[in-house]
Amino acid sequence: MEAASQNDAQPVHVADDLRASDLFAALAAGWRDFKACPQYGLFFGAVFVIAGLVMTHLLFNRGEYFWVIPAMAGFPLIAPFAAAGLYEASRRRLAGEAISWRPVLGAVTAGDGQLPVMGVIAFVIFAFWVILAHTVFGVFLGQSGVGADPLQVLLSPVGLAMLAVGSAIGGLIALLLFAIMVVSLPMLIDREVDFITAIITSIRVVGANRAVMLCWAVLVALLVFAAMIPALLGLLVALPVLGHATFHLYRRAVR
Template sequence: MSALARNRVGQYEVASDLSFGDLSAAVAAGWRDFRAAPLYGLFFAAIFAAAGIGLSYYFYNRGELAWLIAAAAGFPLLAPFAAAGLYEVSRRRLSGDSIGWGPVLGAVKAGDGQLPVMGVIAFVIFAFWVILAHTVFGVFLGQSGLGATPLQTLLTPAGLGMLGVGSAIGGIVALFLFAITVVSLPMLIDREVDFITAIIVSVRVVQLNTFLMLSWAVIIALLAFAAMAPAFVGLLVVLPLLGHATFHLYRRAVR
């Protein structure tokens, strides 16, 4: 099989030579998009941050620290869908089209409902992760819980075992969701394509550019968790930057 054939998914040609120069250029372009149209980024980021604060308050108020930890660890998995409108902003800036709230908010209906289907898939995966994480917590700390000194509890053999197993499972779930969404979501905004084809293209991009795409996944995870630390405030900058940058990386990956 020729290299060209390996790099094609239907009518789409998938790049196999993405470099850190491409990634750097995508991030720079994403930052320019955010600076050029900041209100859209702040709007979607504020909604996502408010959802995170509300979810945290709900579990904390009920004293469900185990569920809170599980939900907080998996919450960044939903971030790509909060950026759907940002993909549309980047698409319009790139094509020279006018930008308005109507088309940007309408981006969630992209592809005759294909994007909402992806949203349902992601939410199911998120719920599955929360249940898995709570189960791991119960296996290791079910009897004692976190106690009065959560940090000390996490440093015990049982706590470290929970963190190790939970991180491994979470990493697998996060990598799976990243692989099927990192290209498929902006692609659904940008082209007339069904979600199955978009997922296949997304996975193919990750396969052909494994090291670079895994590096991008790690960068996203680190920035997202760091942005969540100060009461989710950091998401007001991080989410728009990552959303716009992801769109430009997709445009470099699918030619």
């Protein structure tokens, strides 16, 4: 344990030579992990899908059709935190350790409570996005409102302008969350570090490999939103594969 502590205390070295091939290698490794232990991926994917369906159902029942768009756009922001158990499954499989439900489900409390702190950060950012979405709506449609036909309003010039501004703001928030969490969450599962060190390391990885990590962010976004189209059911596979893949990309980026 002492040797492990000394190793954790050493400076963290991040790779600055990530390539597009590393992204595809991570996806391939994530697919192999999912096939090797699908029960964990399907479980976390099902929890995420059910939560999304419940949220959508509640919004429709209350007649708040417009808020389905910002809710669905912001919902994937918390996906990396939901994949904590998948990082642990990948870590154990890579280390040749036994994989069972107890450590996988217990991964959310890993790092002496550091991971729950990251969960709070993700929730705060998600809540901030919802507040901004309300503000954008108020600026563009505060006087007229949505009316009886939300689709017609969204396709109007004012509605399209609102969607453009909202998408730009949401994209910036998503990039911020991506930069601080893409490496920090799997790192907290893999090493005994504090969440500040993990966040700084994540930002360093993104900064040292801007083009490749931006491609990864876009690829993840496209896969997640494509998986959400068939009633979110595609997330049953997309979420676990991306979760496992993120762990392998972290192991490539952090030495």
